[in-house]
Amino acid sequence: MRAREACATAMMTAACLAASYALVGVPNVTLMDFLVFASGLLFGSKVGVSVAVLTWAIYGTLNPYGFCLPVFIATSASETIYGLAGGLLRRSWGPSWPEREKLAWSAYRLGVLGFCLTALYDLLTNIAYAYAFGVPLPIALACGAYFALLHELTNAFFFATCTPALARVARLLGPSELGLARGREVVRSGGT
Amino acid sequence: MEARKWPWLCLGLLCWAIAASAIAAYYYVGYLEMREAYETAKAYVAVSLCIDYGNGTVEWHNGTLMPAGSTLFNLTEHVTWNFSYTVWPGMGVYVTCINSVCERIITPGHEGYSWIWYYWDPEAKAWVWGPVACDRHVLYNGEVLAWRYEHWSF
Numbered sequence: 348m349r350a351r352e353a354c355a356t357a358m359m360t361a362a363c364l365a366a367s368y369a370l371v372g373v374p375n376v377t378l379m380d381f382l383v384f385a386s387g388l389l390f391g392s393k394v395g396v397s398v399a400v401l402t403w404a405i406y407g408t409l410n411p412y413g414f415c416l417p418v419f420i421a422t423s424a425s426e427t428i429y430g431l432a433g434g435l436l437r438r439s440w441g442p443s444w445p446e447r448e449k450l451a452w453s454a455y456r457l458g459v460l461g462f463c464l465t466a467l468y469d470l471l472t473n474i475a476y477a478y479a480f481g482v483p484l485p486i487a488l489a490c491g492a493y494f495a496l497l498h499e500l501t502n503a504f505f506f507a508t509c510t511p512a513l514a515r516v517a518r519l520l521g522p523s524e525l526g527l528a529r530g531r532e533v534v535r536s537g538g539t
Numbered sequence: 540m541e542a543r544k545w546p547w548l549c550l551g552l553l554c555w556a557i558a559a560s561a562i563a564a565y566y567y568v569g570y571l572e573m574r575e576a577y578e579t580a581k582a583y584v585a586v587s588l589c590i591d592y593g594n595g596t597v598e599w600h601n602g603t604l605m606p607a608g609s610t611l612f613n614l615t616e617h618v619t620w621n622f623s624y625t626v627w628p629g630m631g632v633y634v635t636c637i638n639s640v641c642e643r644i645i646t647p648g649h650e651g652y653s654w655i656w657y658y659w660d661p662e663a664k665a666w667v668w669g670p671v672a673c674d675r676h677v678l679y680n681g682e683v684l685a686w687r688y689e690h691w692s693f
Contacts, residue, residue, distance in 0.1 A: 455547070455551070456547050459547060459550045459551050459554055460550075462554040462557070462558075463550055463553065463554060466554075466557050488564065489564040489565075489567060489568050490568055492560075492561040492562070492564035492565045492568070493561070493565045495561055496558055496561035496562065496565070499554075499557070499558070499561075500558070503554070
């Protein structure tokens, strides 16, 4: 990991922690997932995954709702899917997607992506919860359905509304690609 | 471009399916909770019992939950801390002491103090003397009953 990536990781981890602790009183509404996704989208999968793991390493251990090892492992591992998805999206959609696509279509795709990623995250964490507390999985899923749906819908909203704006801001700040790419170009041009 | 839209539209439908399933699960859990509460309510009766010690002290046990099919004897045993009785074969239980206040016979067959039970008749708006032994009276929901320590003489 380069110094610039390490710096981005530290910065985004701090942002995730601030957002998580600020919204700790609102169950299952969190900006952390979106910020981890944004880390992957702006700085690549490596940074996205690192932000996810580091954020949960702190937020999972210093959590007002308590600490439970299987749930901690599951949330830490599951949170990385947002970072990975952000990194993959950055590769597959290319840097110019905010201009190429209509805003409504981008918002729809990101909303769907946010919903699906969160559904996967909730499924994995519910499996860990069922295993940790000896609850049958269908009951754990049924009892957590309301909170899962709230989580999925709010994440879909954050992904759909914030990501296009974030991508456009990043495009304005960087000449060719998002985020770190600009820095790499500067380093490259400075080196030659 | 059209072909690339289909996976996203399918994913949108998947989201809809997940959301609909979650809502269904949420209402199913709510239904189960309501059903359990209903079964619990059906399995119990709520009754009120008054214990009048005859010296001005009156004790109320309002809304006491008892399993359906319980008798006044079960209820009295449940709410009192000291309870004595004798069993008359063929007739039922005869209560002699409630909370250490015991039957006192001054002249056998002529005068004394005993525990008598009553039920409240909501239509007549009056207390009615219990027609059977307390272990023969099956409680029903919302019933109001009383034990009264009374002086009697013939």
